[in-house]
Amino acid sequence: MWLRASAILLAFLYISPSFADDLQLTLDLKNTISNDATSGGTWQLFARKLETGGGSEGDFGVAATRGLLNNIDVNSISFASGIGQPTTGGPYIQTLSNGTVEINYQQDLSGSVVTGVGVNFPVTRDSLIASGTWPSGPRPTFGIDPDGFSSAGSFLSSASAPYSLVSPDNTFTEVVTLGDFNNSATITLLDVAPFWHQFNLSCCGPEPYNPAADINQSGSITSLDRGAFISLFTSYVSPPLDPAPEPTGNEVGRFYLTGDVGPLATGATGILEVRVDVGENESFNFGGIDLGIRPGTPGVVRFTDASISEQPSTWSLSRTSLEDDFVGLFANSALGGGLPSGIAGVLFATIEYERIGSGSTTVFFEIGPESLVDGTPDHYPDDTNLTSDYAFYLSTIGPEPGDFDLDGDIDGQDFLVWQRNPSVGNLVDWQSNYSSSSLNAASSTVPEPNSLLLGFGTCVLLFANRQRYRLHP
Incomplete structure (x- = not known):
């Protein structure tokens, strides 16, 4: 992810400081992990002249820049092709006593002007000076040297000398993260809707230039920036996920698991479906979904495959991560699409699993701080994160607790199985899950639990009396 840290240096002629243009140095960073600002990555240093309307200084380009940078790898620095000259005062690098790295580019003013560096700058166009890694x-940030001087530079006033120095005393800095609209220094699902909003404004009307949306440093916001913004999510890593809270009943929508969850023999396979009841005026357009799925009991099943459905949904980018005991589901809808609004039971994803042990296990959702983001006009920008508006319902793979005969229901037959072999499970599970409908359906053929226990005790006493009678007639 590109981060844009701009140090804008007010340039004043020493002769006439009231007539001067400005010099802007820009530090762009691309994180190794797009939503982790401290994951390291690559940086680029740019320079350009800013018109202040007070003079024409710098109209022939940038004569020199002095960029002071912190937290970069000095051994990785390389200068852009075509800007340096093999003379004294050309590009050089040094590390100052406080650890700040000085990157100094200066044209040989006694020679020819280096074409293309700061010459005829568009209003928003930068020229690359140097790049490296961090x-x-x-x-990385702009710094100062031990003597208190900041980054500075100079402008060419003509096709060759003289040149106009830019005073470091008139320096101010502005940090802009490319693609980041909520000032988190990262690219997340919460940035999708405001980026799309800015893109539409820039494409369809005379809106002010927003450097945060100019991902490819072209000087304007185009469809190329839209594609570049989407690509930033290829290095997105889901934030830490936690088990979803118990539903409160106030949620406007819900995610739930269904599919092949009945009794299965060890070694058999099944499929879970992740479905969602999409609320009215919700679709997760210009946002996305980031969920985890995990079994509650280890050793019962293992996940073998997962896929995110593209019908009827449409995602700009979708990705799954798979482990034996975890499935990650990530989908981004920066180009629109998402899920259809106000429809129940929309298929979001399918998960294949294999039974590796006996018993049953709950399967529950895990969610993070931005699991469900919707940037449609009904929600952007006030109600973009819908995570707290949705319920996440569990499912159970295998027999329900108390289904001792593994026939998919809990009835009196399960009690008889437990009666013959108590090791099959806990009778409390059977008593807790013995439904009223099962009681009604079985009332004519299967005794009540207490009656079964009483009848069993009576049979034991009768059998004991009969045996006593045979031994002692």
Whole structure:
């Protein structure tokens, strides 16, 4: 993910400081993990002239830049092709006593002007000066040297000398993260809707230029930036997920698991379906979904495959992660699409599993801070994160607790199985899950639990008396 850290340096002629243009140095960062600002990555240093309307200084380009950067790998720095000259004062790098790295580019003013560096700058166009990498940890920033001087530069006033110095005393900095609209220094699902909003404004009307949306540094916001923004999510890593809270009944929609969840023999396979009742005016357009699925009891099943459905949904980017005991489901809808609004039971994903042990296990959802994001006009920008509006319902693979005969229901026959072999399970499970409908259906043929216990005791006494009679007639 590109982060844009801009240090804007007010440029004033020493002769006439009231007539000067500005010099802007821009530090763009691309994180190794797009939604982790401290994951390390690559950086690029740009320079351009900003018109202040007060003078024409710098109209022939940038003569020199002095960028002071912190938290970068000094051994990885390379200068852009075509900007340096093999003379004294050309590009050089040094590390100052405080650890700040100085990157100095200066044209040989006695020679020819280097074409293309700062010459005829568009209003929003930057020129690349240098690039490199940065390690995991704090992000690169502009710094100062031990003597208190900041980044600076100079402008060419003509096709060759003289040039106009830019005073470091008139320096101010602005940090902009490319693609980041909520000031988190990362690219997340919560940035999709505001990016799309800015893209539409820039494409369809004379809106102010927003550097956060200019992902490819072209100087304008186009469909290429839209594609570049979507690609940032290829390095997205789901944040830590926690078990979904118990439903409160106030949620406007729900996710639930269905499919082949009945009794299965060890070694058999089944399929879970992740479905959702999409609320009215909700679709997860211009946002996305980030969920986890995990079994509650280890050793019963293992997950073998997972896929996110593209019908009837449409995703810009979708991705699954798979482990024996975890499935991650991530879908981004930066181009629109998402899920149809106000429809129950829409298929979101399917998960294949294999039974590896006996018994049953619950399967529950895991959610993170931005699991369900919807950026449709009904929600953006006030109600973008819908995670708390949805319920996440569990499912059970295998027999329900108390289904001792593994026939898919809990009735009096299960009690008889337990009566013959109490090791099959806990009678409390059977008593808790013995439904009223089963009681009614079985009342004519299967005794009540207490009656069964009483009848069993009576049979034992009769059998004992009969045996006593035979031994002692």
